[in-house]
Amino acid sequence: MEVKRELPFRIVVQPQRLEKKFYGRVVAYRDGIATVEGLGNIGYYENVQFEEGAKGIVMDVDPQLSYVVTTSGEVHIGEMCLATGEVPAIPVGYDVLGKVLDPLGNVLEGDTFTPAQVYPVERPAKPLYERSRVNEPVETGIAAIDMLIPVGHGQRELILGDRQVGKTTLATDILINQKGKDVIGVYVSIGQKVSDTAAIINSFKVNDVMDQVVMVVAAASDPAIVRFLAPYAGASIAEYFMEQGRKVIIVFDDLSKHAVSYRELTLLLRRPPGREAYPGDIFYAHSRLLERAAKLTNGGSITAFPICETQLGDFSAYIPTNLISITDGQLFLDSGLFNAGRRPAINIGLSVSRVGGAAQYPAIRKLSSDLRSTLARYEELSEFTRFGGKLDDASQKILSRGERTIKLLVQAAHELYSSLEQAALLVLLNNGYFDAADVGNVKEVWNSVREYLRTEVPQLKSVDLHEPLDDETTRLILMAGERAMKIGKLNGA
Numbered sequence: 096m097e098v099k100r101e102l103p104f105r106i107v108v109q110p111q112r113l114e115k116k117f118y119g120r121v122v123a124y125r126d127g128i129a130t131v132e133g134l135g136n137i138g139y140y141e142n143v144q145f146e147e148g149a150k151g152i153v154m155d156v157d158p159q160l161s162y163v164v165t166t167s168g169e170v171h172i173g174e175m176c177l178a179t180g181e182v183p184a185i186p187v188g189y190d191v192l193g194k195v196l197d198p199l200g201n202v203l204e205g206d207t208f209t210p211a212q213v214y215p216v217e218r219p220a221k222p223l224y225e226r227s228r229v230n231e232p233v234e235t236g237i238a239a240i241d242m243l244i245p246v247g248h249g250q251r252e253l254i255l256g257d258r259q260v261g262k263t264t265l266a267t268d269i270l271i272n273q274k275g276k277d278v279i280g281v282y283v284s285i286g287q288k289v290s291d292t293a294a295i296i297n298s299f300k301v302n303d304v305m306d307q308v309v310m311v312v313a314a315a316s317d318p319a320i321v322r323f324l325a326p327y328a329g330a331s332i333a334e335y336f337m338e339q340g341r342k343v344i345i346v347f348d349d350l351s352k353h354a355v356s357y358r359e360l361t362l363l364l365r366r367p368p369g370r371e372a373y374p375g376d377i378f379y380a381h382s383r384l385l386e387r388a389a390k391l392t393n394g395g396s397i398t399a400f401p402i403c404e405t406q407l408g409d410f411s412a413y414i415p416t417n418l419i420s421i422t423d424g425q426l427f428l429d430s431g432l433f434n435a436g437r438r439p440a441i442n443i444g445l446s447v448s449r450v451g452g453a454a455q456y457p458a459i460r461k462l463s464s465d466l467r468s469t470l471a472r473y474e475e476l477s478e479f480t481r482f483g484g485k486l487d488d489a490s491q492k493i494l495s496r497g498e499r500t501i502k503l504l505v506q507a508a509h510e511l512y513s514s515l516e517q518a519a520l521l522v523l524l525n526n527g528y529f530d531a532a533d534v535g536n537v538k539e540v541w542n543s544v545r546e547y548l549r550t551e552v553p554q555l556k557s558v559d560l561h562e563p564l565d566d567e568t569t570r571l572i573l574m575a576g577e578r579a580m581k582i583g584k585l586n587g588a
Contacts, residue, residue: 473497
């Protein structure tokens with residue numbers, strides 16, 4: 096529709112757009128969706144600005160009408176609007192570190208700034224020829240992960256489980272453990288309560304890692320389109336640092352709520368619902384997001400930890416199954432283990448890393464080679480004894496060591512182990528130093544050894560875990576175990 100008069104309001108856009116007068120008029124507005132007539136040559140995903148200040152994004156087009164989802168402000172029928180020729184973008188660069196942003200680039204917490212550069216929220220994934228092999232370990236600080244389910248820089252590892260089983264705590268601990276390391280964190284909060292997001296921000300501040308973390312927050316009260324854009328905006332921020340050769344860890348908390356947001360958005364646009372009422376392209380929505388995680392030949396990488404919520408422990412449900420097929424492994428948090436006091440409640444049998452030992456320090460890989468099978472035998476024998484089965488001495492020894500190993504893998508929130516401490520723990524386990532300890536006291540013994548190694552054996556800090564531990568290092572670690580035994584803690588005193 097060609098209108099002869101000039102626009103009755105000022106909008107700063109690309110000059111060629113003003114010359115072609117790409118503007119239209121709202122003919123209908125309902126549930127945040129504006130139906131606009133007259134936008135010429137409008138593009139999908141293009142920003143639209145309305146006469147009275149509201150903003151929106153084109154999410155559907157047909158020959159006569161455009162359907163604009165509003166991101167802010169109210170729209171009225173008859174109101175004029177303009178296609179800006181731009182797409183949603185997010186500020187990137189070192190200025191965003193330590194700040195809390197919304198998916199549209201507005202600063203929610205921290206000093207306002209003028210961005211030196213912006214990236215489109217939606218960007219194509221890096222091509223294969225720019226990628227390299229995933230072989231550098233992510234130091235999560237969680238012994239159960241680093242020893243048994245190692246994650247490498249550039250990997251996509253799904254975290255899933257029922258509500259309130261520690262998924263968010265696990266993800267935040269992974270970012271907290273990057274303190275002082277050359278790793279940048281991006282935390283994307285999707286559809287969470289404001290109070291929960293505030294607690295996460297406070298946790299980063301208390302642990303002094305906020306200056307190397309960027310928060311992208313789309314609250315539960317935000318429009319569906321804003322919640323939908325959040326993970327893509329976070330990925331764009333992460334990509335900037337990856338392209339600079341930096342290592343980035345990004346957490347999407349969580350993609351179940353992201354899927355619900357997309358379902359809400361598409362149903363409002365009157366698109367046909369698919370399986371279980373999710374849109375037919377929900378798989379594409381998540382795959383194009385997670386495909387952006389990679390390790391590049393320049394050394395930069397994005398390691399993605401998407402979080403997904405299950406119902407009653409069923410991770411064969413539709414949305415999690417899609418994510419499992421997209422990602423390179425999963426950390427399954429079991430509500431039964433959580434209620435039994437095992438924190439983090441990682442189910443070793445159902446968790447897997449498809450990168451595996453390639454993303455593990457050689458020293459830890461060698462020391463932990465038998466740990467998974469030991470725990471598997473322990474679980475099997477534990478089930479057997481529940482039914483009154485009797486065990487021989489060898490089986491009883493496996494049961495006893497497995498029980499103590501499980502206790503040693505329990506870590507409270509923000510109780511993180513360095514890679515060297517994990518190597519020391521494996522040396523002591525493999526040499527049976529905890530076998531005689533009282534089960535209820537074994538964690539206290541280990542903490543005593545940790546403190547001794549940290550304060551009395553400073554030469555261990557220079558140990559290179561890229562090579563198997565030498566005899567001298569092993570001797571120093573065993574000496575710390577003997578010291579703990581001498582002071583009587585191994586017998587539960």
